[in-house]
Each structure stands twice: as structure tokens, then as C-alpha cells.
Amino acid sequence: MPAVPKAVIASPSEAAGTHRAKASRFGFPPACRLHKTEEFSSVFAFRRAIRGRFCSLHWCPNGLAGARLGVIAAKRLARRAHTRNLVKRIARERFRLLAAELPAHDLIVRLHTKLDAVPRAGLRADLDALYGRLPAVR
Numbered sequence: 001m002p003a004v005p006k007a008v009i010a011s012p013s014e015a016a017g018t019h020r021a022k023a024s025r026f027g028f029p030p031a032c033r034l035h036k037t038e039e040f041s042s043v044f045a046f047r048r049a050i051r052g053r054f055c056s057l058h059w060c061p062n063g064l065a066g067a068r069l070g071v072i073a074a075k076r077l078a079r080r081a082h083t084r085n086l087v088k089r090i091a092r093e094r095f096r097l098l099a100a101e102l103p104a105h106d107l108i109v110r111l112h113t114k115l116d117a118v119p120r121a122g123l124r125a126d127l128d129a130l131y132g133r134l135p136a137v138r
Helices: 012-016 018-026 037-046 081-101 120-132
Strands: 049-051 055-061 068-072 105-111
Touching: 037 055, 037 068, 037 105, 055 120, 068 081, 081 105, 081 120
Parallel strands: 068 105
Antiparallel strands: 049 055, 055 105
């Protein structure tokens, strides 16, 4: 009987470790997130917000090297869990793609319109417009 190897690498990119390099370059590390209640409270206490069609963007300068993000999708505005998760996923993705161009602010994306059918392209465009309207750090 011929011997067959038990472990076979599916693709050369997995062997070279390129998957990890992409993940670290395009990831959303904990340093880019707002975690604690105090961090969210300080952004809301600063009382600066930009309102879009579906979401509002609350912001506060943070004095750090880059921007950090928190996302709030209330159950009363998006009844289904998959809808809330989709809103959060899109907000994080748009932030991740634009993070290098954003000023050093703590940001909170907050859903303010009831969503029954999620208009994904509209939500992406709304978030891009909100991120684009952020004031620069003084």
C-alpha cells in the first residue's frame, strides 16, 4: 500500500503565513475600541455629535495616537439580533478602512432610526459621510 501523508496544507499562502500578516494589517485590535463605561460616558459628556440619515456620530478628542470606536445599536431600533450585528459590523468595517485618515478622536456610532429592512449601501454611505465630516484635531 502506498503511504499517504496525513496532514496536507490546503494552500501555499497558509504555509507562508500571509493570512496572519493580512489579519494584523487590517484587523480591529482592542486598542482601537472603546471598552469601558467611563470611555463612553466621556464622549457623551463632551456633547458633540454629527447626525446622519441612520446613525449619529458622537466624538471627543482623545489625545492618543489614533481614533477609537464604540458602536451602539439599541434593541428598540433594530429588533432582530442579526440586524444589530450587521449595523455594528458595517460601522466597524467602515472605521477600519478609514482609520488611518481619521483624527485622534474617541467615536461612538449610535443608531437613531428604526431599521426594519437594512439598506446596507445606504448605511455604508451614511457612515462614510459622517466620518468625513469629523473636525480635525486642534
